[in-house]
Amino acid sequence: MSRVGVLVLGPAGVGKSTFCNSLVNYMQQNSRRCNLINLDPAAEPKDYEFTIDIKDLISLEDCMEEMNLGPNGGLIYCFEYLLENLDWLDEAIGDYNDEFFIIDLPGQIELYNHYNLIPRLVNYLRYQMNINLCVSYLLESSFVIDDSKFFSGCLSAMSAMILLELPHVNILSKIDLVKSEVSKKKLKKYLNPDPLILANDLNRVSNPKYHNLNNRISNLVDDFGMVQFLPLEAGNPDSVRVILSYIDDITQWSEGQEPKEPKDEIEIDDL
Numbered sequence: 001m002s003r004v005g006v007l008v009l010g011p012a013g014v015g016k017s018t019f020c021n022s023l024v025n026y027m028q029q030n031s032r033r034c035n036l037i038n039l040d041p042a043a044e045p046k047d048y049e050f051t052i053d054i055k056d057l058i059s060l061e062d063c064m065e066e067m068n069l070g071p072n073g074g075l076i077y078c079f080e081y082l083l084e085n086l087d088w089l090d091e092a093i094g095d096y097n098d099e100f101f102i103i104d105l106p107g108q109i110e111l112y113n114h115y116n117l118i119p120r121l122v123n124y125l126r127y128q129m130n131i132n133l134c135v136s137y138l139l140e141s142s143f144v145i146d147d148s149k150f151f152s153g154c155l156s157a158m159s160a161m162i163l164l165e166l167p168h169v170n171i172l173s174k175i176d177l178v179k180s181e182v183s184k185k186k187l188k189k190y191l192n193p194d195p196l197i198l199a200n201d202l203n204r205v206s207n208p209k210y211h212n213l214n215n216r217i218s219n220l221v222d223d224f225g226m227v228q229f230l231p232l233e234a235g236n237p238d239s240v241r242v243i244l245s246y247i248d249d250i251t252q253w254s255e256g257q258e259p260k261e262p263k264d265e266i267e268i269d270d271l
């Protein structure tokens with residue numbers, strides 16, 4: 001039995017759900033089975049129905065109404081409720097063996113930074129349910145095409161990498177929105193960043209009192225040495241294909257597959 005899961009993470013509105021749908025679309029068109037798991041209690045299905053939906057357990061709307069909570073408090077409540085009822089998830093996923101799960105998550109930073117909610121979920125999926133997990137961490141390219149914002153994006157990706165201890169595929173989403181404004185050379189600078197060069201560029205335009213801080217942050221990103229991004233244009237199957245090939249690689253998806261019977265197997269009687 002081999003089960004693989006991709007947790008799709010990143011700040012609010014970066015294109016996580018759209019990416020999940022593009023992945024499902026690409027995989028279906030290439031005759032690959034996959035399941036979409038929605039763990040965002042506020043999300044509605046887009047193009048594809050969810051195989052498993054947290055809203056069958058708890059919805060943000062009901063929770064806000066009944067508990068008299070705001071959207072962020074409600075979301076935390078829903079996640080705590082999910083973590084108290086993980087047998088529900090276990091049961092829902094239980095029958096799916098040899099499957100590929102795409103797991104859509106909310107973007108609210110509170111889930112990651114202030115509470116230990118996502119790491120607890122990750123541990124359960126990994127160690128109780130034996131799902132081989134990786135993370136696709138999305139950052140929006142239009143925010144990142146600016147050296148200072150880029151460093152803050154790198155730090156948020158790094159913090160998810162350190163917090164979850166999972167293999168990461170970092171993604172710059174909505175590349176189509178910046179393609180016409182930014183040269184290929186400049187884009188490459190952000191996809192395969194050299195933090196020390198970026199810090200020099202940033203220092204040229206920023207207040208000198210921040211130079212020391214910029215240098216320290218760039219050294220940190222440089223020492224960590226693992227922040228690279230793949231470009232994503234959700235409507236372009238080629239960019240989805242490349243990202244999926246990285247995901248397959250780090251989760252060793254194909255190695256976990258049982259050899260399949262050839263489709264057009266010749267019957268003994270036919271010979």
Ligand SMILES: Nc1nc2c(ncn2[C@@H]2O[C@H](COP(=O)(O)OP(=O)(O)OP(=O)(O)O)[C@@H](O)[C@H]2O)c(=O)[nH]1
Binds near residue numbers: 177
């Ligand atoms: N141009 C462009 N727009 C995109 C792309 N991906 C997503 N969008 C748009 O970005 C908006 C937000 O996309 P979602 O997929 O809902 O983002 P999300 O990260 O799931 O948002 P939350 O769940 O609210 O955190 C939508 O209007 C999408 O159509 C892309 O590759 N290119």
Ligand SMILES: [Mg+2]
Binds near residue numbers: 016018040105
């Ligand atoms: Mg979403």
